[in-house]
Amino acid sequence: METANKTIFPKGERAPAEYFTGTVWVKLLVPNDPIFNAQIGNVVFEPGARNNWHTHPGGQILIVTDGVGYYQKKGKSIQVIRKGDVVTIAPDIEHWHGASSDSEFTHIAVNTNTQKGIVVKLSAHLSRTIGSTTKDA
Amino acid sequence: METANKTIFPKGERAPAEYFTGTVWVKLLVPNDPIFNAQIGNVVFEPGARNNWHTHPGGQILIVTDGVGYYQKKGKSIQVIRKGDVVTIAPDIEHWHGASSDSEFTHIAVNTNTQKGIVVKLSAHLSRTIGSTTKDA
Structure with a gap:
């Protein structure tokens, strides 16, 4: 399970506890700017860690490079997502x-179309309100 | 050198010989669409393989996940780029x-801002011309 590709990027900075459950590390790879209208980061979630419910005004694409995790869209069941x-x-x-x-x-x-904004972080309280089946935020 | 992260994605399809020198494999990860205005692919260059001179009307970001390669911008020296x-x-x-x-x-x-276009591939002939710094197009 401890494969070499975990070392593509350094772990970076610890993500703010306010918007995450558990320990999460973020390494900013491309800061947002008006030339690319994109912001790119590498994110490492330790086992059991996750973010709260949130939205992206311009959309987001996740490219899984290691491990096994979860993705859930409001109103849908949790999807298991894996490297690749x-x-x-x-x-x-x-x-x-x-x-x-x-x-x-x-x-x-x-993060795409960042001229429209990057992220709208919903509070843990609001996360519980939105989460109809997984009230664990 | 043969590390596990080479297997994040399958190699995909062989890239067209017209615009590459050597053997190159492309796996499309995210097709272009008007929601994200982005197109994302994983590209594997076999040793010695490269693309011809080209441009991106909306810009491009390369994230190196394995190996050692080169990047050259017109009028500048060749840069060595590595995993990470x-x-x-x-x-x-x-x-x-x-x-x-x-x-x-x-x-x-x-590829970012793809509403402006994705790539302008310059011919091998033109590449040679540009390579000698006597650009004529």
Whole structure:
């Protein structure tokens, strides 16, 4: 399970606890700018870690490079996602993603159309309100 | 050198010989669409393989996931790029990229602002012309 590709990027900075459950590391690869209208980061979720429900005004694409994790779109069941999977998340779709309980999980997150905004983080309280079946935020 | 991360994605389809020197494999990860205005592919260059000079009307970001390769922007010297490196290529910049002679080289290519177009491939003849710094088109 500890494969070499975990070392493609350094783990970076610890993500703010306010919007995550568990320990998450973020390495910014491409800062947002008006030339590319994109922001790209590498995100490592330790086992059991996840983000709260949130949306992206311009959309987001997740490229899973290691481990096993989860993705859930509001109103749908949780999907298991693995190394090599790609998830496209349309603008304004409420969703969360994170690691499974027994695997570290790494993805590259490509935020698109960032001229429309990057992320709308919903509070843990609101996450519980939105989550109709997984009230674990 | 043969590390596990080469298997994040399947190699995909062989890239058209018209625009590449050597053997190159492309796996389309995200087709272009008007929601994300992005197109993403994984590209594997066998040792010594490269693309011809080309431009991207909306820009491109390369995320190197394995091996050692080269990137050259018109009028600048060749840069060595390695696993973990990220290259941002502004719109309309003439450039090429590919593997070093003794290493396979893999990158994820994120084409941005694709509403402006994805790629302008310059012919091998024109590439030679540009390569000698006497650009005529």
